[in-house]
Structure formats: C-alpha cells, structure tokens
Amino acid sequence: MKRLFTLFLSVLILTAGGQPMTGHAETPDIQAESYIMVDAVTGKILLAEQADLALPPASMTKLMTLYLVRQQIEQKKLSWNQTVRPSEKVLKLAKTPGIARLPIRKTTYTIRELYDAAFIKSANDAAVLLAEVMAGTEKQFVERMNETAVALGMEDTEYANASGLDAVDATLPGTNLMTAMDISLLIIRYIQDYPDVLDVTKRSFITINGEKVENSNKMLPRQPYAYSGMRGMKTGTTDLAGYCFASVATRGNLTLVSVVMRTTSDKARFAETKKLLDYGFSFFEPLTYYGKGEQIKGVLPIRGAKQSRYDVVTKTALYVTVLKNQAKPHTPVFQFSKAEAPLKEGEIIGTVQVEDSGRYLPGFTVPQATVTSAAKVELASFQIRLFRAVSAWSKKISQAIHQPTLVNRKGDSVK
Numbered sequence: 001m002k003r004l005f006t007l008f009l010s011v012l013i014l015t016a017g018g019q020p021m022t023g024h025a026e027t028p029d030i031q032a033e034s035y036i037m038v039d040a041v042t043g044k045i046l047l048a049e050q051a052d053l054a055l056p057p058a059s060m061t062k063l064m065t066l067y068l069v070r071q072q073i074e075q076k077k078l079s080w081n082q083t084v085r086p087s088e089k090v091l092k093l094a095k096t097p098g099i100a101r102l103p104i105r106k107t108t109y110t111i112r113e114l115y116d117a118a119f120i121k122s123a124n125d126a127a128v129l130l131a132e133v134m135a136g137t138e139k140q141f142v143e144r145m146n147e148t149a150v151a152l153g154m155e156d157t158e159y160a161n162a163s164g165l166d167a168v169d170a171t172l173p174g175t176n177l178m179t180a181m182d183i184s185l186l187i188i189r190y191i192q193d194y195p196d197v198l199d200v201t202k203r204s205f206i207t208i209n210g211e212k213v214e215n216s217n218k219m220l221p222r223q224p225y226a227y228s229g230m231r232g233m234k235t236g237t238t239d240l241a242g243y244c245f246a247s248v249a250t251r252g253n254l255t256l257v258s259v260v261m262r263t264t265s266d267k268a269r270f271a272e273t274k275k276l277l278d279y280g281f282s283f284f285e286p287l288t289y290y291g292k293g294e295q296i297k298g299v300l301p302i303r304g305a306k307q308s309r310y311d312v313v314t315k316t317a318l319y320v321t322v323l324k325n326q327a328k329p330h331t332p333v334f335q336f337s338k339a340e341a342p343l344k345e346g347e348i349i350g351t352v353q354v355e356d357s358g359r360y361l362p363g364f365t366v367p368q369a370t371v372t373s374a375a376k377v378e379l380a381s382f383q384i385r386l387f388r389a390v391s392a393w394s395k396k397i398s399q400a401i402h403q404p405t406l407v408n409r410k411g412d413s414v415k
Helices: 002-017 058-074 088-096 112-118 126-137 140-152 180-193 198-202 266-283 382-402
Strands: 034-039 043-051 204-210 211-214 230-238 243-249 254-263 284-290 296-299 309-314 318-324 333-336 347-353 368-373
Touching: 034 180, 034 266, 043 180, 043 266, 043 368, 058 126, 058 140, 058 243, 088 126, 112 126, 112 198, 112 204, 112 211, 126 140, 180 198, 180 243, 180 254, 198 230, 211 318, 243 266, 243 309, 254 266, 254 284, 254 368, 296 333, 296 347, 318 368
Parallel strands: none
Antiparallel strands: 034 043, 034 254, 204 211, 230 243, 243 254, 284 318, 296 309, 309 368, 333 347, 347 368
C-alpha cells in the first residue's frame, strides 16, 4: 500500500518537479526511469522525475555500507590500518564469475584497501567482508543499514544485503530498494559528515595486491566521458537495476548531486548524467543574501531601549540556490525571539530567512541564518520609559475621545 501511495504521489508532485523553473530554461529529456538533481549545500531539488519511485539501486547500495564504515572509523571502532582475512563466504563470492571485482584472495587486507576497493571498483566481495567485520554477519549488518536509513530520513529504502547484488547472487533473500531521492539524501549526509570521502571517489584508480584497479566512474578526468568538475561517487549495475549512477560535481560555488536509475547502458548512464549536470550548471547559481558576520542595519525592533531599532549580525551565511540572472525573489524575513532590552553584544536573537517556493529533500528546509545583536543594548532610563508609557496612554485616551459612537435614534430597536 505504501508503494502504491508513493507512486501516486510521485505522479502528482514530481512530474511538476520535472518541469523547467523558468520559461527560458528548457528541461532536458532524461532517458532514465527515475532521476533527481539536488543542490548539495541546501538540499534543494532542482530537477526530478519519479524520484520517489523505489527501484533496485545495484551497487549504489554500497553507499550505506561505506558510510557505516566511515562512521565506525570516526567512533574508533575500526581503524584504517586494521587488517582482516576474508571468510569462506567472501572467498566463494570472489570466485563467482561476473560478481568479483578484484577478486578478494586468501590473504590479509586493511580496512582502507577494502573501503577504497568497494568505492572505486565497486567490489562486492570487499563490501561483504566489511559488513562481516562490523557486525559479525552480513545479515546482522543489514539490520544496522536499515536502522540508519530510518534515522537519516530515507523513508522508502529497504536493504537486503550489503553489496547491492540481486538476491540470486547475494545469497540473501530479498531485494534492495531505494529511491533517487533517498540516494541523494544519503550522499549529501555523507559528504557533510565525512567530506574526505570525495578524496577517495575522485581517484581514477588504486593499486591492490600489486594490481592497478580502475574506477568504474567514467566521468572522471582522462576517462571516456570526462566531465569538468566531476568529484565522483558511485555506479551500480545488475540485471534488475539496469545501469545506475550517482554523482557529485562542483563548478565555482555550486555543488550538485545527481542520480539516474535504470538507464539502458553503461554509456547511457553517463550521458544522462551529463544532461542533468549541464542543465544545473547552466541555469542555476548560489546566491548569498548575507555573508557570515555581515551587519544588517536597523532591522531589530527593541522595546525598552534608548532607540527603537538596532543592527544585527549574521552568525551564519544565508545561501539560496536560484535561477541565474533572477532578481532576489523575495525580501528576507526576520523572526526575532528576543526584542526587549537589555541585550548582550553577540546574543542570539532570531533568524533571517528568504521565502522560497522550491522543494527540498526530507530533513532540509528553506535556508535560514542565525542572527545576533550587533552591540550591547541597554535598558532606557526610568524617566524615558515613564514618558513613553504616559505618551502611549494619552494617545489611546485621545483616540477614544474622538472615536465616533453609536447613538440609538427614535424608532431604532435591537432584535
């Protein structure tokens, strides 16, 4: 029932998301069953079609496996130099024709080697071995994957194995299912929490067991479909999933995350990704309304102070993704939690936000910046406050005296 509702919702909402945001920008014709393009900083969805449709993600599944590895490194439950030996299950998987990507041999590997191999070569045997190291068995690790997906807000993701293989090859029941929206959400969380992941994904090759292992992402420099600004991420291919690709690319101050699912060939997934990224970089730009530490004049109304309005300072920058050459779409809106003297200099007193009708990934909202008082605001003297109170009272009395009153005339009645 949830799947039917999701499909229905995607038809109603995401079809509109696939339309151009301006009459000057023609939406590219993306040949994929599902796709999305998102601003990596704000989580704003710039283009999408069927992005809520759950499909097999193939090796893009490994993004969660490797995210959890990186998390355990940070928590010091694993170390990069820690060595492990493959289990019999992993060795058997490594010998399966068409499944192995290295293959893993009966020797020792560091966590770093396995992590890099799973990312760069999409090594299924390396992913399963990492899962066993972290949780004892791949099955137990899958439970952790699903728990983390829920915690991250990936509402339409269901993991069945750690590698992304179809069930017949993975030797575990069930099918991995993810949406393009959930994949983009996971990628953004990944690069926000552990930005060093892009130091791995941008590499064209690694060397393991003395052998050069090429990156499966052919949009990196000196690759057949090289794309300027490509920082890598994850490919995925199985019989059920078709050809998939999730990418991260940066040009100038704009970083885009794109996902295409179920394209028809290896070439097609990169060609469709190029269409998405070309559109994004051609028609959108990051617009900074206020920089970090910027002083904004006379926007803070204060009661009980010498002046009626004071300056504020942004504690964080206010950044919004907009169509290029578009004027600021709306006037920034300030919301103050404190508007009464006294205030300390640098005290947090509210936020500033720019209204935006665009759509955002789950867990992301229209960007806002925290603001603080620019200077110490002292309470006005008792005499000044008394004078203001008397003046306000006198004004109300005057208004009451001059306000027209209703008079009952002869013949009027109240029923």
